[in-house]
Amino acid sequence: MRIQILISLVVLLFVAGYLLYPYLQSSYLPGYTEVSTKPYIPEALPPPVPPSAPQTVAKGTTTTSGQVTYLGTRQVSYTASVEMEVNNTSYVAARISQIAQQLSGYVSHMYVVNNSAQITVKIPQEFMQSFLDQLSSMGKILQKSVTANDVTDQLIDLDIRIRNLQAEESRLLKLYDMAKDVSEIIQIEDRLSQVRYQIEMLQAQKTNIEKMVQYATVQISLIIPSKPQQEDHWKWVMDIASKAFWGAIALIAIAVAGGLPLSLVILAAYVVYKLIKKKQ
Structure with missing residues (x-):
C-alpha cells in the first residue's frame, strides 16, 4: 500500500512538473530555453509582375x-x-x-x-x-x-x-x-x-x-522537392521526459525552500518539548 502511494506521488509530481515547466523555467531554470517546435513559415512573397509585351526590333x-x-x-x-x-x-x-x-x-x-x-x-x-x-x-x-x-x-x-x-x-x-x-x-x-x-x-x-x-x-x-522528414517519436518522448524531470526538480526545490523556515520552527519546538518532558 505504501509503495503504491509513493508511486502515485512520484507520478503526480512529474505530471505537475511537466505542466508547470513553461512557468518554472523562466524563474527557476534559467539555463534551459524553450525551443519552438512549430515549423518555420516564410512570409508570403508578392506575385511576380508579368512582363510587358516584348518590344519590336526596329531597323x-x-x-x-x-x-x-x-x-x-x-x-x-x-x-x-x-x-x-x-x-x-x-x-x-x-x-x-x-x-x-x-x-x-x-x-x-x-x-x-x-x-x-x-x-x-x-x-x-x-x-x-x-x-x-x-x-x-x-x-x-x-x-x-x-x-x-x-x-x-x-x-x-x-x-x-x-x-x-x-x-x-x-x-x-x-x-x-x-x-x-x-x-x-x-x-x-x-x-x-x-x-x-x-x-x-x-x-x-x-x-x-x-x-x-x-x-x-x-x-x-x-x-525535385525533398521528402518531409519523418517525426522522431523518441525525440518527442525524451523532450517530454526532460521537461517533466526538471519541472519536478523545480517543484521540490520550491517546496524545500518555502517550507524550510517552518520546518526549522517545528523542529525547534519539538526539541524544546522533548527537553521539557525529559526533565519532568
Whole structure:
C-alpha cells in the first residue's frame, strides 16, 4: 500500500512538473530555453509582375550627319530567370527543349542530374511570354524574374565607330594607290591592317548585341522537392521526459525552500518539548 502511494506521488509530481515547466523555467531554470517546435513559415512573397509585351526590333537608318537613328521602339534585350519544382527533371528538361524548338528557339546549355537541372534557352523575343506561360504548367514556380536591358545607345555607338573606321579604310586605300615609296606603302599597309581588325571586332560585337535583342535568354533551374522528414517519436518522448524531470526538480526545490523556515520552527519546538518532558 505504501509503495503504491509513493508511486502515485512520484507520478503526480512529474505530471505537475511537466505542466508547470513553461512557468518554472523562466524563474527557476534559467539555463534551459524553450525551443519552438512549430515549423518555420516564410512570409508570403508578392506575385511576380508579368512582363510587358516584348518590344519590336526596329531597323536602323543613317542621317546625312552620320548619326544612327532607330524607327519605332528602342532596342531591348530580355533575360528571364525561373526556378521551379518538378517531379521528374529529365522529362521536364526534354519537354522544355521540345517547346523551345516549336517556338523557333534552342537550348544553349543543359545540365541534368537526378534531383536538379540547369537549362539555358534562347527564345525569339516575341515568343518569350508564351514560353514562360508554358513553363508554369510543368511544375510549381518558386521564383521568376524578367530583366530588360536597353542596348540602343550601344548599337548607335558601335555603328558610328564602324562607319568612322570604314571611312578611314577608304582614305588609306586611296593613299595606298598613290604611294610610290616602299616605306610609305609598308606604313599604310600596317595601319590598314589595324583598321580592318578593329572593324571586324566592332562588327562582331554589334552582331552579338543584335542577337541578344532578337533572342531572349531564359535561365531555368529545376529541382525535385525533398521528402518531409519523418517525426522522431523518441525525440518527442525524451523532450517530454526532460521537461517533466526538471519541472519536478523545480517543484521540490520550491517546496524545500518555502517550507524550510517552518520546518526549522517545528523542529525547534519539538526539541524544546522533548527537553521539557525529559526533565519532568
